[in-house]
Amino acid sequence: MRKYAWILSLTLAACNPKAWVFTSFREPANGGLRLLTSRDARHWTDSQRIVLVPEKGKVLRDPSIAQGKDGMFHVVWTSAWKGERQFGYARSADLIHWSEPTYIPVMEQEPSTVNVWAPELFYDEDNNRFLIIWASTVPHRFEKGVEAEDNNHRLYYMETTDFQTFSPTGLFLDPGFSAIDAVIVRRKKDDYVLVFKDNTRPERNLRVAFSGQAAGPYTRVSAPFTGKLTEGPTVVRTGKEYLIYFDDYGNKRFGCMKTLDFQTFVDISGEVSLPEGHKHGTILRLPEKVRKKGYEANQ
Template sequence: MNTIRLILLLVSTLSFSCQKQSYLFTSFREPATDGLHLAYSHDGYHWTDLGGGYLQPEVGGKLIRDPSIARGKDGTFHLVWTTNWKGDKGFGYASSKDMMHWSEQRFLPVMEHEPDVVNVWAPELFYDDENDRFVIIWASTIPFKFPKGEEDERNNHRMYYVTTRDFQTFSKAALFLDPGFSVIDCVIAKRKKDDYVLVLKDNTRPQRNIKVAFADNVLGPYQQVSEPFTGFLTEGPTVIKVKNDWLIYFDQYRDKTYGAVKTSDFKTFTNISGEVGVPKDHKHGTIIPIDAKTLKALKSKTAL
């Protein structure tokens, strides 16, 4: 009987450990000169600060803003980030096996072929498992290239992209999204095969809020742009799936707080800002699942 009970206990423990999921949230702190910051959560709602200084900015304008992370099938973490407000024609890149020891930083000049480009903002990584490649999207302004509303010509953004399998060879930068208005801060979510959602910021003066659009291909075209589901002056969304719900976090930059909504269908959104806890001064990053070994090492480093 004792043997049976022990087996049942081991099975129960293993089942619980398999169900338990932890998450890692990248971020930065203004003025974005002190490098990569991290936070973790076991439930996707409550976040614990792991501190900063995991990667110091060394390329481009020597800022780390909007750090976006994705993990390849070999377990390597890949990170891209905004290096400057204006002037840089690319973004920063580094990789790591453990989130603590990083490769040499590189500047990826993805818009060097555009002599008039104003900026390269908020590169976002997405691992396209169906094609075993990474898709990187970002916002740039090329004055007088697109119709505009109230925006200045140097603030009329559209989304661009490249793809890569090895972060050595890249496709030529191409237009990713022109929804007919200035758009920034996009992030891709895959619901299932041939079913993608793009969470985006409408950056036009009357809006400056967050919406979604839909496509049956990771590269679009993304259509059926929704009505906003966040308030005025919100940006920097990131998306994770927790059980049956998708959680969308976003920066409420007027109030200097973080907000969140949850949805099961990307049509109806419930505000859960009062149910989440994000570290003070946390800014625009992305969330990925994290394995127990890597998280334990990160927590140990923080405790030193």
């Protein structure tokens, strides 16, 4: 494991005051959690190591990471395509050494639930809690629209402070159509943006909505700001700009939009670079004390 720490700390360029981590996985998604790193949030390098392996027979897809007030990192992920009402979870103090994977049950009040996809972590610093959002299909629960009953998703959530006790599951967003892959962006106190995927055919593109609270309700759903066949957004703030990375799977590449206000978007996909095979996760600014600790431990 020290070898992993050494490689990762070098990749993070510990002498640089800024560094970002991008969680990643590779298809067929049974390999485990990877970490990409960057100095500028535009050009990303793979650490070439798997730092967390899922339980045998399960997958690790869509890894989402967040850090709490105590400095501990938490990651959640999709653990199965269908047939399970749970998602994966682990924690780490340094992004290198992780706890054994555990699996958190959800949707227990809905036994007909088809799937639990893309859990997304958000640390609500104003209320010292974590929000966990995911997409599930409950057949015949919502107006069918253009989607089959086993593919008509809505976004659900629950809250926790310690990943041991959880609030009851609640409906997070019903925009009137099938929706998955949601990520919360805090611009300032009482000002939040939700970036999510319209999963309806033939759209399958990204939209935004707005709220004065992290847990919503989110309203003013926008028109799509990406092309079709896009998913898995994550957002990183650099200065006054927000970069929205997404899986542009229709074009077999990773895309990136730049925005100042989540109303006007500029495609800068040609200005970013990611390792081949990278699949979507989330981006986290690496705290200075973790960066220095990882570096100094391997001198």
